[in-house]
Amino acid sequence: MIRVQREDFDPGAEMTALTQGRYDVGGVACFVGLVRDMAGDKPIAAMTLEHYPGMTEKKLAEIEAEAHRRWPLQASLVIHRFGRLQPGDRIVLVITASAHRQAALESCQFLIDWLKTDAPFWKLEETPDGGEWVSARDSDESAKKRWL
């Protein structure tokens, strides 16, 4: 399941809902991404996430389908927010559920690694010097390559 939304989400409630009434799930893995208050040595007052409506949902659905091809997953959920967020706010949620822990844990990391390099989102940080678009990191690309 994919959701792209402006609103916050409740990771506990989402995890409960995803496995409600199921008895074939033995392990659930969860990743939550938050807004930090520093970018390197610069304080961040807020950040604005922009995305490409349509393509975002399409890419996230493709990434999720790929995770289901690679691991025996009973359920999965990806929520990514857009709009203006402040330090401490939640940005992204990935939940994966499987019969066993290894598939849940690995696929959760796979999903966050892949969505960082493939989902069309961009971050604009509000620093004391004004708005600055975040540059892509080589380390994100190498994190994805681990899964190729």
Next chain:
Amino acid sequence: MKLLYFALFRARIGRGEEELAPPAEVKTVGGLVDWLAQRGPGYRAALADRRLVRVAVNQDYVDFDHPVAANDEVALFPPVTGG
């Protein structure tokens, strides 16, 4: 052709979306980027470093040798930074 620009490219070009009719000799993404870069300083600045230009045609990532056609939706943007 529907052109979309996101993030830093939108800021530099000064708009997020426009309809353009590139000349017939523009047949590929690379040709389109070359042609757009001539359209003004904002375009030139956005598209100066081709290693930092990502392109999606009809919402799929493509390389610079991918063909473009009149009714395509072509999005140009810097490397993504979500998650």
